[in-house]
Amino acid sequence: MGTTQLESVSEPKYWHLRTVLTEALESEFTVGEILPNERDLAARFGVARATLRQALEQLELEGRLQRRRGVGTTVAPPRMGVAVGTEQHAWPGTGEDAWQAVDCTLAEAPAAVAEALETERAEPVHTVRRTRMTHGQPVAAELLYIPQSSVPELTAIDAPHGAARARAVLRELQRLELEGNESAVELGSAHADDAKELDRLPGAPVLVVTTRFLAAGRTAALSVATYRADTCRLTFGDSGNVEIHQAPEQRAS
Amino acid sequence: MGTTQLESVSEPKYWHLRTVLTEALESEFTVGEILPNERDLAARFGVARATLRQALEQLELEGRLQRRRGVGTTVAPPRMGVAVGTEQHAWPGTGEDAWQAVDCTLAEAPAAVAEALETERAEPVHTVRRTRMTHGQPVAAELLYIPQSSVPELTAIDAPHGAARARAVLRELQRLELEGNESAVELGSAHADDAKELDRLPGAPVLVVTTRFLAAGRTAALSVATYRADTCRLTFGDSGNVEIHQAPEQRAS
DNA sequence: TAGTGGTCTAGACCACTGA
DNA sequence: CAGTGGTCTAGACCACTAG
Numbered sequence: 001m002g003t004t005q006l007e008s009v010s011e012p013k014y015w016h017l018r019t020v021l022t023e024a025l026e027s028e029f030t031v032g033e034i035l036p037n038e039r040d041l042a043a044r045f046g047v048a049r050a051t052l053r054q055a056l057e058q059l060e061l062e063g064r065l066q067r068r069r070g071v072g073t074t075v076a077p078p079r080m081g082v083a084v085g086t087e088q089h090a091w092p093g094t095g096e097d098a099w100q101a102v103d104c105t106l107a108e109a110p111a112a113v114a115e116a117l118e119t120e121r122a123e124p125v126h127t128v129r130r131t132r133m134t135h136g137q138p139v140a141a142e143l144l145y146i147p148q149s150s151v152p153e154l155t156a157i158d159a160p161h162g163a164a165r166a167r168a169v170l171r172e173l174q175r176l177e178l179e180g181n182e183s184a185v186e187l188g189s190a191h192a193d194d195a196k197e198l199d200r201l202p203g204a205p206v207l208v209v210t211t212r213f214l215a216a217g218r219t220a221a222l223s224v225a226t227y228r229a230d231t232c233r234l235t236f237g238d239s240g241n242v243e244i245h246q247a248p249e250q251r252a253s
Numbered sequence: 254m255g256t257t258q259l260e261s262v263s264e265p266k267y268w269h270l271r272t273v274l275t276e277a278l279e280s281e282f283t284v285g286e287i288l289p290n291e292r293d294l295a296a297r298f299g300v301a302r303a304t305l306r307q308a309l310e311q312l313e314l315e316g317r318l319q320r321r322r323g324v325g326t327t328v329a330p331p332r333m334g335v336a337v338g339t340e341q342h343a344w345p346g347t348g349e350d351a352w353q354a355v356d357c358t359l360a361e362a363p364a365a366v367a368e369a370l371e372t373e374r375a376e377p378v379h380t381v382r383r384t385r386m387t388h389g390q391p392v393a394a395e396l397l398y399i400p401q402s403s404v405p406e407l408t409a410i411d412a413p414h415g416a417a418r419a420r421a422v423l424r425e426l427q428r429l430e431l432e433g434n435e436s437a438v439e440l441g442s443a444h445a446d447d448a449k450e451l452d453r454l455p456g457a458p459v460l461v462v463t464t465r466f467l468a469a470g471r472t473a474a475l476s477v478a479t480y481r482a483d484t485c486r487l488t489f490g491d492s493g494n495v496e497i498h499q500a501p502e503q504r505a506s
Numbered sequence: 507t508a509g510t511g512g513t514c515t516a517g518a519c520c521a522c523t524g525a
Numbered sequence: 526c527a528g529t530g531g532t533c534t535a536g537a538c539c540a541c542t543a544g
Binding site: 263290291292306309320321322323324325326454 | 509510511512521
């Protein structure tokens with residue numbers, strides 16, 4: 001990585017810096033290698049540390065870098081392909097799907113959830129918390145809302161404790177015939193609990209996948225899963241091995 | 254919106270500020286309303302402008318605010334639901350799908366694209382550029398790569414000019430029998446051309462949707478579409494036709 | 507031209523990690 | 526403990542929009 005001076009074009013410095021660093025990463029660094037610290041890098045490029053950080057933030061957003069406080073900045077491996085749309089016709093918790101139930105509570109749903117579930121205002125819902133691991137790393141945290149009316153046979157005695165109760169609720173849910181599901185993906189920022197689960201700081205960018213499970217002509221369950229945006233590529237369909245990061249720039253004339 | 258002092262907990266100021274502003278937006282502001290300018294807001298909360306901006310960036314990332322240079326900061330409408338996975342078995346350009354062809358070039362594909370297409374190294378590909386509009390706003394810019402071997406009948410004479418040629422290529426593509434497609438979603442940042450197309454600054458967060466169209470046992474076309482992450486919620490599944498009609502005509506006359 | 511958000515600087519201190 | 530990234534400040538100037 002050179003000590004190149006930045007040209008004075010009408011392009012922001014941090015953006016130009018991002019480009020320079022991107023090229024350096026591809027040609028001179030290997031995955032897992034640690035970069036010089038921010039103060040050194042800033043000095044090397046002749047910019048303020050804040051400007052250098054703006055460029056690093058871009059690269060982290062794009063999944064090319066990984067920064068850890070107290071440790072340093074490392075070159076990130078390519079994003080993991082995480083299947084989201086394959087089990088088109090399976091309830092959550094079916095088979096081996098990398099999800100791990102954490103606990104389960106029974107309470108009144110937040111307003112936004114109640115609306116999506118089209119339940120009675122005051123109907124209690126089971127809230128199952130799950131975590132998804134891939135390659136030994138946490139990639140997603142999920143809240144799964146299941147109205148009591150979707151699992152009427154479940155009694156409080158079945159399993160009063162956290163994870164066991166969560167599994168009991170999921171097992172009970174599978175008695176319903178699943179008619180289909182539909183999901184949506186949007187950008188969000190990790191709240192405190194999700195951030196902790198995902199081993200990130202609050203505010204970290206996440207991909208929020210909202211899925212409605214349909215049965216008996218209504219929404220039988222609602223899943224809100226937050227995936228780490230820096231390390232995950234969500235795949236819909238059969239395979240997810242396409243490796244395109246950014247479209248190249250080429251214009252016609 | 255009060256003049257509340259920030260408490261000194263171990264929570265970052267900008268994060269607390271984000272929370273306070275979120276609540277204020279929900280209770281005291283309406284969609285389209287403009288906020289006080291950044292310098293005033295910073296003074297009101299007793300923080301530096303940079304800190305205030307960090308909070309605003311979070312809110313913009315979450316789609317709650319919209320900031321425009323030279324104009325101001327406004328309260329954003331709820332994100333638009335944009336159907337991405339509905340036409341599971343349709344070629345791009347089929348029917349009325351809100352996409353508009355812009356132009357088309359024929360050149361050798363970038364390395365990453367060539368690999369995904371599994372073409373010969375040097376085989377030229379048609380590169381179709383399209384734009385997607387929703388509610389009068391640009392929501393996505395796409396580069397569609399089509400190897401020459403997927404549209405063998407196409408002659409250079411058909412339509413030598415930009416948009417017309419793009420449509421000719423898409424029309425030709427529909428002669429193949431589509432066996433399926435698979436897509437992936439990941440976070441990225443808008444490059445210069447995409448940013449211009451999307452009416453955003455370079456580096457703006459985007460959702461990159463990569464789709465492979467399969468025909469005759471191979472990848473017949475590859476689409477790389479970048480959606481505005483601030484205004485779009487990508488929907489997969491049948492009822493992706495949920496039209497959120499929060500009429501944008503909220504301004505006083 | 508006045509006012510907005512966008513960029514940039516040169517510091518300072520804090521929270522966290524690992525030796 | 527020394528070194529890292531994370532937060533924060535108080536300025537300055539620039540690019541853009543609209544009246």
